[in-house]
Amino acid sequence: MLCSSDPSRYAASARQLHEITRRQLFRDCGLGLGKIALASLLCDGLVRTAASAAEPAYLPHPHFAARAKRIIYLFMVGAPSQLDLYDYKPELVKYDGKPIPAEFTRDARYAFIQKDAALLSPRFKFAKYGKSGQELSEVLPFLSKVADDITIIRSVHTDHFNHAPAQIFVNTGSGILGRPSMGAWVTYGLGSESSDLPGFVVLTTGQGTSAGPSMWGSGFLPTQYQGTRFQAIGAPVLAVSNPPGVDRDLQRQSLDLIRNLNQKRLDTVGDPEIATRISAFEMAYRMQASCPELMDLSKESPATLQMYGAKPGESSFANNCLLARRLIERGVRFVNAYHADWDHHSDVAGGLKTQCKLTDQASAALITDLKQRGLLEDTLVVWGGEFGRTPMVETSAQLARANGRDHHPQAYSMWMAGGGVKPGITLGKTDDIGFNPVEDPVHVHDLQATILHLLGLDHERLTYRHQGRDYRLTDVHGTVVTKLLA
Numbered sequence: 097m098l099c100s101s102d103p104s105r106y107a108a109s110a111r112q113l114h115e116i117t118r119r120q121l122f123r124d125c126g127l128g129l130g131k132i133a134l135a136s137l138l139c140d141g142l143v144r145t146a147a148s149a150a151e152p153a154y155l156p157h158p159h160f161a162a163r164a165k166r167i168i169y170l171f172m173v174g175a176p177s178q179l180d181l182y183d184y185k186p187e188l189v190k191y192d193g194k195p196i197p198a199e200f201t202r203d204a205r206y207a208f209i210q211k212d213a214a215l216l217s218p219r220f221k222f223a224k225y226g227k228s229g230q231e232l233s234e235v236l237p238f239l240s241k242v243a244d245d246i247t248i249i250r251s252v253h254t255d256h257f258n259h260a261p262a263q264i265f266v267n268t269g270s271g272i273l274g275r276p277s278m279g280a281w282v283t284y285g286l287g288s289e290s291s292d293l294p295g296f297v298v299l300t301t302g303q304g305t306s307a308g309p310s311m312w313g314s315g316f317l318p319t320q321y322q323g324t325r326f327q328a329i330g331a332p333v334l335a336v337s338n339p340p341g342v343d344r345d346l347q348r349q350s351l352d353l354i355r356n357l358n359q360k361r362l363d364t365v366g367d368p369e370i371a372t373r374i375s376a377f378e379m380a381y382r383m384q385a386s387c388p389e390l391m392d393l394s395k396e397s398p399a400t401l402q403m404y405g406a407k408p409g410e411s412s413f414a415n416n417c418l419l420a421r422r423l424i425e426r427g428v429r430f431v432n433a434y435h436a437d438w439d440h441h442s443d444v445a446g447g448l449k450t451q452c453k454l455t456d457q458a459s460a461a462l463i464t465d466l467k468q469r470g471l472l473e474d475t476l477v478v479w480g481g482e483f484g485r486t487p488m489v490e491t492s493a494q495l496a497r498a499n500g501r502d503h504h505p506q507a508y509s510m511w512m513a514g515g516g517v518k519p520g521i522t523l524g525k526t527d528d529i530g531f532n533p534v535e536d537p538v539h540v541h542d543l544q545a546t547i548l549h550l551l552g553l554d555h556e557r558l559t560y561r562h563q564g565r566d567y568r569l570t571d572v573h574g575t576v577v578t579k580l581l582a
Contacts, residue, residue: 156287158552163516163582164476165289166424167282167551168431170417170459172451173263173305174438177485177501178509179530180448181233183250184222187528188487192217196488200531205257206486208441208495209502213488215529216501219445228520235452238460244520245463245472246511247580251524251533254483254540257505259439262482263307266540267432268315269569276315276560277323278544279430281569284321284560285553290427292386294324297428299416301328301454302436312432316562320372323432326419328411332387333380344384351377390422404461414458421465424475438481441490442497463513476515476550484508487529507533510543516550518582541574549576 179185193214201211220233226243239246256262261271268275276284279296288295298312305311312323326332338347355374362370393401393408393415401407405414413435420431435455440447459479466472485501485508492498507526513519525535545555548569555574559566 156283156285158286159554159557160552162550162552163474164514164550164552165474166429166431167476167478167515167547168420168424168433168462169278170455170462170477170479171267171311171432171434172438172455172479172481173302173434173436174259174440175262175481175483175485175503175508176438176451177440177444177448178250178507179485179487179501180219180444181236181452182231182248182509182511183507183526183530184218184231184233185487185526185528185530188215188530189217191215191529196529196531200529204506207258207503208492208497209486209488209490213486213490213502215487216444216489216499219448219499226520230520230522235448236456238457242460242463242513245467246513247517247519248509248511248522249524249538249543249580250507250509250522250526251535251537252480252484252508252510252540252543253533253537254505254508257483257503259306259482259503261307262503262505263305264310266480266482267307267311268313269541269544269571273310274315275567276317276321276569277310277312278547278569279312279323279432280314280317280321281558282430282548282551282553284317285548285558286429286551288427288429290429292382293390293423293426293428295429296321296323297423297431298323298325299328299419299431299433300325300436301411301413301416301434304436304439305434311434316567317560318368318372320375323430326387326391328391328415328419329409332391338384347384386426390426391419393418400465403465405457412458413455414461417458417462418465421462421469421471424471425469440485440500441495441502442500444485444499444501447500466514472514474515476517476547477513478510478547479512480510481508487531504531506531512580516582517580523577523579536577536579538577539573541570542577545570545574546577546580550581 179188195212196215198212204211220235222231222233224231225240228244230243230246230248232240232243254262254265256265256271264273265271267277283295296312314322324333354377358370358374393406396418404418406412406418407415413433416433420433423431438451463472463477466475484504486504488502490497490500490502507530523536524533524538526532527534548555548558555568555570559568
């Protein structure tokens with residue numbers, strides 16, 4: 097590795113190195129492999145002094161002026177039906193019950209239904225709302241009240257048609273396990289404004305999160321960037337409370353001893369994961385004081401609790417949306433609120449009624465609350481799942497399914513609000529039956545690139561070297577969707 101603030105100084109030498117073999121280099125360079133490895137470590141900053149042991153080796157900062165300082169990602173696990181919520185198709189009403197034309201499904205793959213399945217009309221009525229005329233389903237009465245504050249994207253598409261890889265793909269940019277999540281990338285790039293809470297917090301409700309903790313993991317990034325899952329009931333974080341007989345002074349003495357031992361080991365081997373361990377212990381100690389106040393929703397006004405539909409002491413999506421607002425107020429950079437149970441292979445109408453009743457009010461309240469507090473302009477809110485649902489019906493006597501919709505990666509809908517997004521617009525268009533995008537298609541990597549851009553991060557420059565190459569959230573794809581930017 098060449099390590100210099102003036103790379104041009106070594107340009108000629110670099111060209112010469114490309115002209116010799118690796119064996120010749122090691123024979124003639126006059127250095128042992130150990131010295132070369134040490135020089136590389138020193139250049140990368142992996143050997144650090146005791147004074148900076150608990151600090152990240154990478155100094156977080158945006159690449160350019162950010163429109164958003166923080167993000168709340170409301171992830172709907174299981175994939176809501178865009179055709180019954182956001183993307184109304186009169187042609188589906190006209191051809192309800194008739195087989196889908198073969199040209200649509202020639203190259204398509206599905207998890208359960210046959211390619212010649214009959215078309216299924218929208219299960220609900222749609223209407224236009226607000227000055228912007230956003231078209232929304234009748235099962236979203238609260239979101240319709242903030243229609244002018246949201247941006248609907250109807251042309252999102254993904255590479256995966258099964259839940260686990262699709263969920264991992266949207267959250268990490270890859271359909272395989274082991275890559276850092278978006279929250280990890282953002283906190284790696286920007287750090288956190290909170291000293292008493294993790295920079296990346298995860299909240300969950302519902303059942304059936306196929307991909308599990310891999311959606312908020314740190315992958316090959318240092319583990320200090322992984323998401324910390326908070327519980328709504330009981331201790332907010334497992335083992336964060338002291339056991340009986342251990343007071344705060346004794347806890348502090350124990351941590352000091354452990355820190356000193358870890359520090360000695362860090363000074364010896366220079367492993368950054370030891371620094372992460374020191375930092376995690378210190379963060380946990382501070383969280384013992386900050387978490388009880390954070391999680392106490394009874395401190396909110398009755399009007400605020402009513403607006404969200406939140407009830408202190410319960411586990412609900414409404415409580416999590418209110419907690420998300422409280423978290424970002426305290427400097428948390430990235431909040432993921434996952435809500436499962438959107439996988440409606442049967443009775444899509446009944447399933448959507450149930451889930452919208454649990455989520456619609458709180459999602460809209462979050463936008464209203466952030467706006468009232470002056471936080472929406474620099475807080476990005478994102479709502480969506482891992483893929484969409486088919487315009488064809490799923491019916492199976494063997495599986496006891498009727499009037500449902502199968503997985504559909506070719507096109508689905510999401511919405512965003514605040515944080516530099518152009519409000520009150522609908523971007524993208526699908527064909528007459530909602531099968532494929534026909535205007536302004538937005539790939540998942542495009543969505544990820546745009547989210548990073550709004551946070552002041554260039555998705556092509558936010559990289560981490562792992563196993564010999566530079567990785568990024570968007571892998572080798574992705575383009576910022578400029579039409580979404582205010």
